[in-house]
Amino acid sequence: MPHVPSRFPHNDIMTLTSSAVRFDLAESLGPDLRLGQIFADGFGAELEDLALAYGPTxxxxxxxxxxAARHGVDADDVITTVGAMQALFLIAFILGEPGAGVVIGRPVFPNARSVLDAVRMDVVELPMRFDDGYRLDVDRLRSLLTPRTRLVSLASPQNPSGVALTGQEVRGVLACMQEICPDAFLLVDETYREAVHGDGDARPSLVGLDRRIVSCASFSKCHGAPGIRTGWVITQDRALRAQLEFAKFNTTISNSVVDEAIALRIMQTLDPMMRDRRRHLAAGLARTAAFVEAHADMIEWVRPDAGALCCVRLRRDVFDDAAVVRFHGELAARETRVGPGSWFGDEPRVFRLGFGLLTLPDLDEALGRIAQALRQAA
Structure with missing residues (x-):
């Protein structure tokens, strides 16, 4: 039989798209946007007249x-991609020359790590731990950089914790890179940046701080439209921008013009839509905070800065390894799911809890089922 190399490892996070459960708290996004919500004011007629031709690369x-306007950059700095995943893959493919190194924060969305392994980059992980509030340790990062480092890959807010980078942390990273690997890029996945809780302002994009910073994001999380598979990558480096455009042309040629038309409509109506979504996230976060406080004898958490997700940990003095397994089994028996820490390279007692997808009554029911599972497993 022919040998097929394993370029992409298996991860059970794939069950999010292949296996449904009644109460899914493993998902990291807000409520799904419906086409009917954006078909008002003649948008349907616009689609009827849309030519199904190639779009611009x-x-x-x-x-x-x-x-560009929401990131403080020029339109020429932006390339749309097939979700943020295409951006992550193309950056890895372009920078992944033989011997090239990359430092990536962990825990991490597993696909962001997998594309680096797939192109055979020398991957070094930067641990960011629950006990440290998932904060970035600049000195630890400095110890991992080498002159062959071509990329530092981080997320802000982070997936799975929802913890955002500070400007001081980013400037510290850039200073280390300037000292050790001045030709490297800093990739920041900002997919959850605008998913703030309530009426507060979103943090400014980090991409404007330095020309070495590359930002990517998509319509999948904040905007509730993962089905249109549209994202973007932003770079102010002309050479990298040109390579990204060539790479996109040689893979997908262009995005779907239908998807981009829908994405454009979302952006044109984004502010009122995001106000409603942010209030929903704030209500979900408040319920989650109350739940953690009510069960503080069994669980603890790191409060997220933004996003529809957070990290919760089973207390070590209550849950041994066998009890952790029992907990997930009890959840499954109750048609409820969370995201195990193993998906993201985190410790087994940690799990990602998504509080944005479900309606508030369903979230209350799901949290109640977690409480039952905690009591049964402890």
């Missing part, structure tokens, strides 16, 4: 302009 000019 760098993406719809109008869409890139709106994305």
């Amino acid at each position: 760098d993406g719809s000019a109008a869409l890139r302009q709106l994305i």
Whole structure:
């Protein structure tokens, strides 16, 4: 039989797209946007007149302009991609020359790590731990950099914790890179940046701090539209931007013009839509905070800065290894799911809890089922 190399490892996070449960707290996004919500004011007629031709490789000019405006950059700095995953893959492919190194924060969305392994980059993990509030340790990062480091890959807010990088931390990272690997890029996945809780302002994008910073994101999380498979990558480095455009042309040629038309409509109506979504996230976060406080004898958490997700940990003095396994089994028996820490390279007692997808009554029911599972497993 022919040998098929294992370029992409298996991870059970794939069950999020293949195996449904009644109460899914493993998901990291807000409520799904419905087409009917954006078909008002003649949008259906616009789609009827849309020619199903190739789109521009760098993406719809109008869409890139709106994305750029929300990041404080020029439209020419933006390339649309097939979700943020295409951006992550193309960056890895372009920078992944033989012997090239990359430092990536852990825990991490597993696909962001997998693309680096797939192109055979020399991957070194930067641990960010629950006990440290998932904060970045700049001195620890410095010890991992080498002159062959071509990329530092981080997320802000982080998946799975929802913890955001500070400007001081980013400037510290850039100073270390300037000292040790001045030709490297800093990739920051900002997919959850605008998913703030309530009426507060979103943190400014980090991409404007330095020309070495590359930002990527998508419509999947904050905007509730993972089904349109549209994202973007932003870089102010002309050479990297050109390579990204060539790479996109040689893989997908362009995005779907239908998807980009829907994405444009979302961006044109984004502020009122995000107000409602942010209030929903704030209500979900408040319920989650109350739940953790009520069960503080069994669990603890790191409060997220933004996003529809957070990390919760089973207390070591209550749950041994066997009890952790029992907990997940009890959840499964109750048609409820959380994201195990193993998905993200975190410790087994940690799990990702998504509080944004479900309606508030369903979230209350799901949290109640977690409470039952905790009592049964402890």
